[in-house]
Amino acid sequence: MKKTIKQPAFSPRKCIACWKCVDACPRNAISKVGILWHRHAKISYSECIGCNICVRTCPRGCFSD
Ligand code: SF4
Numbered sequence: 001m002k003k004t005i006k007q008p009a010f011s012p013r014k015c016i017a018c019w020k021c022v023d024a025c026p027r028n029a030i031s032k033v034g035i036l037w038h039r040h041a042k043i044s045y046s047e048c049i050g051c052n053i054c055v056r057t058c059p060r061g062c063f064s065d
């Protein structure tokens with residue numbers, strides 16, 4: 001049977017740019033974008049392996065599985 005991975009949904013709306021997810025992602029799939037107070041995380045789905053560490057790490061619930 002073919003294995004599929006379930007990647008988390010991401011919403012930057014509540015992101016406070018704490019970068020905990022950037023540090024926690026084992027694939028470096030999350031990057032920092034924006035300028036000054038408009039900064040937020042961004043997920044690259046081509047790198048994401050669906051481990052859901054970011055879902056558990058984000059204090060603002062920006063990732064959901
Ligand atoms: S699910 Fe895992 S690999 Fe994908 S962005 Fe989150 S921490 Fe990174």
Ligand code: SF4
Binds near residue numbers: 016061062
């Ligand atoms: S952990 Fe959550 S609040 Fe912090 S930078 Fe990542 S998405 Fe934003």
